[in-house]
Amino acid sequence: xSGVRVLVGTRKGAFILTADGKRxxxxxxxxxxxxxxxxxxxxxxxxxxxxxASQSSGWFGQVIQRSCxxxxxxxxxxxxxxxxxxxxxxxxxxxxxxxxxxDTGKPLTTHQWYDGTxxxxxxKRVWHLEPSLTDPATVYAGVEDAGLFRxxxxxxxxxxxxxxxxxxxxxxxxxxxxxxxxxxILLDPSNPRRMHVAISAAGAFRSDxxxxxxKPINQGLRxxxxxxxxxxxxxxxxxxxxxRLRPKVLFMQKHWDVMRSDDAGExxxxxxxxxxxxxxxxxxxxxxxxxxxxxxxxxxxxEHYPPExxxxxxxxxxxxxxxxALTKGLPQRDCYVNVLRDAMAVDSLDACGVYFxxxxxxxxxxxxxxxxxxxxxxxxxxxxxxxVQTLR
Amino acid sequence: xxxxxxxxxLRTLAHVRDEVQLDIPGRVTxxxxxxxxEVRYPVLRGTIRDHVTExxxxxxRFFACQRDLTHEPPDxxxxxAVASGAEPFVVLGAIAGG
Numbered sequence: 276x277s278g279v280r281v282l283v284g285t286r287k288g289a290f291i292l293t294a295d296g297k298r299x300x301x302x303x304x305x306x307x308x309x310x311x312x313x314x315x316x317x318x319x320x321x322x323x324x325x326x327x328a329s330q331s332s333g334w335f336g337q338v339i340q341r342s343c344x345x346x347x348x349x350x351x352x353x354x355x356x357x358x359x360x361x362x363x364x365x366x367x368x369x370x371x372x373x374x375x376x377x378d379t380g381k382p383l384t385t386h387q388w389y390d391g392t393x394x395x396x397x398x399k400r401v402w403h404l405e406p407s408l409t410d411p412a413t414v415y416a417g418v419e420d421a422g423l424f425r426x427x428x429x430x431x432x433x434x435x436x437x438x439x440x441x442x443x444x445x446x447x448x449x450x451x452x453x454x455x456x457x458x459x460i461l462l463d464p465s466n467p468r469r470m471h472v473a474i475s476a477a478g479a480f481r482s483d484x485x486x487x488x489x490k491p492i493n494q495g496l497r498x499x500x501x502x503x504x505x506x507x508x509x510x511x512x513x514x515x516x517x518x519r520l521r522p523k524v525l526f527m528q529k530h531w532d533v534m535r536s537d538d539a540g541e542x543x544x545x546x547x548x549x550x551x552x553x554x555x556x557x558x559x560x561x562x563x564x565x566x567x568x569x570x571x572x573x574x575x576x577x578e579h580y581p582p583e584x585x586x587x588x589x590x591x592x593x594x595x596x597x598x599x600a601l602t603k604g605l606p607q608r609d610c611y612v613n614v615l616r617d618a619m620a621v622d623s624l625d626a627c628g629v630y631f632x633x634x635x636x637x638x639x640x641x642x643x644x645x646x647x648x649x650x651x652x653x654x655x656x657x658x659x660x661x662x663v664q665t666l667r
Numbered sequence: 668x669x670x671x672x673x674x675x676x677l678r679t680l681a682h683v684r685d686e687v688q689l690d691i692p693g694r695v696t697x698x699x700x701x702x703x704x705e706v707r708y709p710v711l712r713g714t715i716r717d718h719v720t721e722x723x724x725x726x727x728r729f730f731a732c733q734r735d736l737t738h739e740p741p742d743x744x745x746x747x748a749v750a751s752g753a754e755p756f757v758v759l760g761a762i763a764g765g
Contacts, residue, residue, distance in 0.1 A: 310676060334726040334760045335676060335714040351680070354710030366709025370718045 279622045280345060280664040281630055282326065283638055284313035287656035289328055291316075291346045296624055298642045301651050307349065308340065315617055315660045317404050318345075322411035323664050327430060329401035329416070337400050339368045339416075339430045352430040367432050371398045371416070371424055374437035386420065387449040396420045396440070403617060403660075405460035409467070415486075417457030421448060421474040423486065436486040439472065444491055444508040448477035451511050451530075458616055459512070464519045471525065471540060476501075476511035479527065481540050492540030496529065513556045514616045518565035526568050526595070528558040528616075533570055535595050546595025551582050557619035561644060562627040566594035569629060569645060571614040580611035588631070590645045604648035605639065612637070617660035624665060632658025669700055670755040674727075677715070677758065681708040686755055695750035697729060698741040715758060730757040 277296035283289065288306025307313075308330045319325040328340040328349070340349045352368040373396050388394035399419040407413035412429040415436075422440055424433040439457075448455060459473035470486060473479045478493040491507050501509040511530035518524065527534040527543065532553050534543040547553035552572045561567035568591050574582045581587060586605040589598040612635035622628040629641045636655040641648045671687040678684065689703045698721075705712045716723050721741075723729075728737045732746045732754050748754035 332676065334674075334724065335680075336717075336724060337713065338680065338710070351710045354680075354708075354712075366705065366712040367718075368710075369713045372719055 277624060278666040279624070279628065280318070280323075280666055281620075281638065281651070282316035282318065282328075282346070282660075282662040282664070283632055283655065283658060284316050284328070284617075284660035285632075285636070285656040285658050286312055289313040289316050289330075289346075290652070290655055292638065292651050298624075298628060298640060303652060304346070306656075307346070308338075311338075312400075313659065314400060315403050315662070316346075317406060317662045318664045319406040319411040319414075320408050321406070323666060325406070325411040325429075327404045327406060327414055329404055331400040337369045337371065337398075339401070341368075341430050352428075353432075368430050371401070371418055371422075371433055372435070373398065373422060373440075374435040376437075386445055386455065387447060389450065393446060396422065398422075399454065402456045402458045403460055405462060408462050408464060415460050415462075415470075417460050417472060419454045419456035420450070421455045421457040421477060423457055423460070423472060425486065436482075438482070438487050439480060439489045442480075442489045442491075444477070447506075447508050448474065449509065451476040459515050461515060461517055461522075461525075463517075463522045465522050469522075469539070471515060471517075473512040473515050473527075475513065476509060476530075478508045478510040479512050479515060479525075479540055492536075493543070494541065495536075495543030496534065497532070497545075498530065500530070514558050516558050516560050516568070518560045521565040524565065524594075526558050526560060528555050528570055530554065530576060533558065533595065546591070548591070548596035548598055550589055550598050551587075551600075555614075556616040557614050557631060559619045559621055559629070561629075562621045562623040563625075564592070564627075564644075567592050567644070568595065569619065570598075571619070571631065573613060579613045584608055584610050586610040586612065586633075588629070588641075588645055588648070601641070601645040601648070603646065604641075610635075615659055618658050620661050620663040622663045622665045628663070630661050630663055632661040634658065668752045669695060669703075669749065670752055671700060671704060672755045672757045673711075674758060674760040676760070677711060680710050680714065683708075688752075691750075695745045696742050697736065697739065697745060697756075700745070700756055701741075726761040728759045728761060730759055731755065 281292040288309045290305030314329045316328040324345045326342040330338040385393035403417040405415040416424040423436045461471040463469035496510045515527045523539045525536040533547045535546045555573045585607045588601040612633035619631040632638045634657040669689045
């Protein structure tokens with residue numbers, strides 16, 4: 276019997292929504308980690324019962340949680356109570372320390388600050404957790420201030436992949452209003468050495484050697500809000516997405532502009548086409564149709580809500596440029612929510628399900644690839660992230 | 668036996684319901700109390716003070732015996748009433764309105 280498990284991170288806890296393959300009746304569990312900001316929850320493709328969560332707080336900092344039973348119970352890796360001081364666990368599952376070693380850390384000292392001065396990197400939180408496609412104990416973490424970490428022991432310890440900050444452009448990176456965060460990590464299913472990341476406000480980067488070395492992949496991006504609109508770095512990329520069967524094709528929702536690359540990010544072209552506005556945060560790809568993509572247009576960078584108060588998902592079946600509004604079941608008046616960058620996902624059932632969460636606390640589902648929508652829940656705290664596991 | 672009162676979120680993390688009781692050999696200082704707390708509950712490492720710098724997280728305060736000890740040096744002795752267990756050492760989250 277197939278089913279789906281929707282992992283929802285919110286401003287005040289995590290929620291897990293489960294249903295069978297019909298996606299009609301939903302069980303809602305939560306809040307898990309009540310009162311904490313849950314930036315992201317994601318399951319391992321290699322073991323769906325292994326789920327990781329990023330739990331953070333302005334008071335208490337970062338905590339990493341791990342579940343081995345699909346989110347029913349949770350543990351902090353290596354953080355259990357000790358009976359005696361002897362052999363105590365290290366308690367380092369929330370320890371994200373930037374690499375400052377002479378070999379890799381030397382160029383990693385500062386980035387650009389709001390006032391144009393250089394500012395030291397300071398760890399704030401984990402925005403995104405990306406489990407390995409093949410090993411449940413290996414997970415990548417995208418953090419603020421922007422950096423990439425990896426665990427290979429199930430979250431007990433984390434090490435920075437310092438080549439990203441160390442490739443040379445780090446001092447030019449700068450925070451946007453939401454902070455300087457590494458929010459997107461894409462692992463190439465066809466090439467275990469290749470991964471892409473995206474940073475606000477630095478741009479997109481690619482590694483072809485498992486994360487050791489990196490290069491910016493922002494050629495073709497144009498951003499009017501930076502001094503050189505076509506600069507190598509400095510672009511506020513909000514999200515990138517790919518289809519597992521065609522991983523060289525990337526889709527991007529930038530601060531403004533929806534973009535496409537057909538060569539793994541070497542070059543980009545705009546595909547905003549007839550969208551009512553090309554500002555937005557999310558972008559995702561249909562599970563079975565590599566040229567069917569989804570965005571949720573947001574009015575502008577200063578008005579983070581849908582144009583005209585109408586919540587509309589836009590779908591392109593042509594890989595961009597030609598978009599259709601999907602409105603059935605979505606509020607078409609007086610709607611002023613936002614859909615944040617990690618808050619859209621798809622399942623891989625035969626009839627592809629599309630899910631997104633809003634800052635108004637709704638999680639919407641379309642079980643027919645976007646033709647019609649229904650809320651699974653309406654009144655959660657502001658939704659920060661949505662992920663879906665297809666269970667078979 | 669030193670008594671430590673944690674804020675609710677940290678009690679949840681540490682899986683404790685009430686006060687935490689700790690044995691502190693030697694001088695009873697804030698640093699010694701937090702060291703012992705983190706040995707017993709490794710999950711609390713990094714949540715009260717920074718992993719690397721050991722600086723207090725900005726929104727946390729330390730109270731005892733109706734006094735704010737937040738800005739006392741970490742190696743200063745805590746009040747006798749805390750050292751004897753008569754009064755708890757309180758870790759408190761700053762209030763957040765709105």
